[in-house]
Amino acid sequence: MSGIRGIDLALKRGLYAVTRQDGLDQDTEDRTALNAVFLLLACALVFSMQIGFAVLTAGSVRTKNTKNVLLKNACDCMVTSIGYYLFGYAFAYGDSANPFIGHSNFALSGVATQDY
Secondary structure (H helix, E strand, O other): HHHHHHHHHHHHHOOOOOOOOOOOOOOHHHHHHHHHHHHEEEEEHHHHHHHHHHHHHHHOOOHHHHHHHHHHHHHEEEHHHHHHHHHHHHHHOOOOOOOOOOOOHHOOOOOOHOOO
């Protein structure tokens, strides 16, 4: 009976590793998938905040300036997205000699196609 409890405890603590043919264990795949879901959820929340800021700003200006404010908010979103593509990915995920900032993969150059 104690052998079954030991196996049960090992499974509950995550001490198992199911190795697949490509060498990745299930735990690594699950973490990668959860990281991707968390990143997409955070991105959706940030873009929702951008919509809220646009509505707040449009409500606090005169009617004739509403189009200008909304266009500025849309340009802010586009410039930020392009900036992350050019620099942000490299700073966050590029190879680095120090633990602070990366210095490779600018504009996704050198990133394998299966990585994105």
